[in-house]
Amino acid sequence: MxxxxxxxxxxxxxxxxxxxxxxxxxxxxxxxxxxxxxxxxxxxxxxxxxxxxxxxxxxxxxxxxxxxxxxxxxxxxxxxxxxxxxxxxxxxxxxxxxxxxxxxxxxxxxxxxxxxxxxxxxxxxxxxxxxxxxxxxxxxxxxxxxxxxxxxxxxxxxxxxxxxxxxxxxxxxxxxxxxxxxxxxxxxxxxxxxxxANSWFSHRANKRLLRETDGLPMKVGLAHEVFRGEGRGPDMEARIEASFRKK
Structure with a gap:
């Protein structure tokens, strides 16, 4: 390089x-x-x-x-x-x-x-x-x-x-x-x-959702989110548990 x-x-x-x-x-x-x-x-x-x-x-x-x-x-x-x-x-x-x-x-x-x-x-x-x-x-x-x-x-x-x-x-x-x-x-x-500090999984998944639904009608975009979104990340449980510990 x-x-x-x-x-x-x-x-x-x-x-x-x-x-x-x-x-x-x-x-x-x-x-x-x-x-x-x-x-x-x-x-x-x-x-x-x-x-x-x-x-x-x-x-x-x-x-x-x-x-x-x-x-x-x-x-x-x-x-x-x-x-x-x-x-x-x-x-x-x-x-x-x-x-x-x-x-x-x-x-x-x-x-x-x-x-x-x-x-x-x-x-x-x-x-x-x-x-x-x-x-x-x-x-x-x-x-x-x-x-x-x-x-x-x-x-x-x-x-x-x-x-x-x-x-x-x-x-x-x-x-x-x-x-x-x-x-x-x-x-x-x-x-x-x-x-x-936030979930890298969520960042990647949210960025993909935003990119793939850009310009779509609302109903089509909502369906894409529901049926093609990635849902829970591998660190979800650990993050929720850590949040409770802080409280």
Whole structure:
């Protein structure tokens, strides 16, 4: 594995760090290839990884798709290379948190939207600037953004190319929460650890239910939950017993 995406594992929490700080973590083909290798490995490690954090090194999450690569006629290993990798990240069985500080523009926003949760720092700056460069999204933004913020807020973001702060992003649902820059690291850690403390079985099963019923009519979705949900996890009895002991 190279050094464009760094992996750190600690007690069930895996952190993937985009590591091109001198380029503001601009997303190029080589970085995506390393991200793909990590994601494919993590997908098979459900017993040792419960939560995945995706973040950027240095001053920001990512300034977006590397425009130098685009201008040079980016050579992809296969069609739809980046969008397939973002889809695999979104479909990980584990909970995925996109931790955003500093810039998160356009292609980087498409990557961040693959997270189940977006945690923003007060320093975060979100924006979709495709229209500024006569581009359209091909990594999922047109589908994931309106599902997260609503169709008309998504239109505003896409049409105006406006930049939004971490606090603004949290106010309209793009980010789940915004933490102060000064305590971002500790707050992010506590947030992830609180999720890890709950049942990993439930997280995986609930994520699958949400994914498989997205867009279904209510009655069809309810039937799916009843007849195809996974029900009780292997640690249910132990967790209930522990709860009684605490009381």
């Amino acid at each position: 190279g050094d464009l995406v760094l992996r750190k594992d600690e007690d069930g929490l895996t952190t993937l760090t985009l590591n091109r700080p001198d380029k503001l973590n601009a997303l190029n083909v080589a970085l995506f290839a390393e991200l793909d290798a990590h994601v494919q490995a993590i997908a098979g490690q459900t017993e040792r990884v419960g939560v995945v954090i995706v973040r950027g090194a240095g001053r920001c999450f990512s300034a977006g798709h590397d425009l130098t690569d685009i201008a040079a006629g980016e050579k992809l290993p296969r069609p739809h290379f980046q969008s397939d990798i973002i889809e695999r990240l979104a479909d990980l069985p584990q909970v995925v948190i996109s931790a955003v500080h500093g810039h998160c523009y356009t292609g980087a926003l498409e990557l961040a939207l693959a997270g189940d949760l977006i945690v923003a720092s007060s320093s975060a700056k979100f924006g979709d600037t495709h229209a500024r460069f006569a581009l359209t999204p091909v990594w999922g933004l047109s589908q994931r953004l309106p599902r997260r913020v609503g169709t008309y807020k998504a239109r505003e973001m896409m049409f105006t190319c406006q930049t939004y702060s971490g606090e603004q992003a949290a106010s309209f649902g793009l980010a789940n929460v915004c933490f102060p820059e000064g305590s971002f690291e500790s707050d992010l850690e506590a947030y992830a650890r609180a999720i890890l």
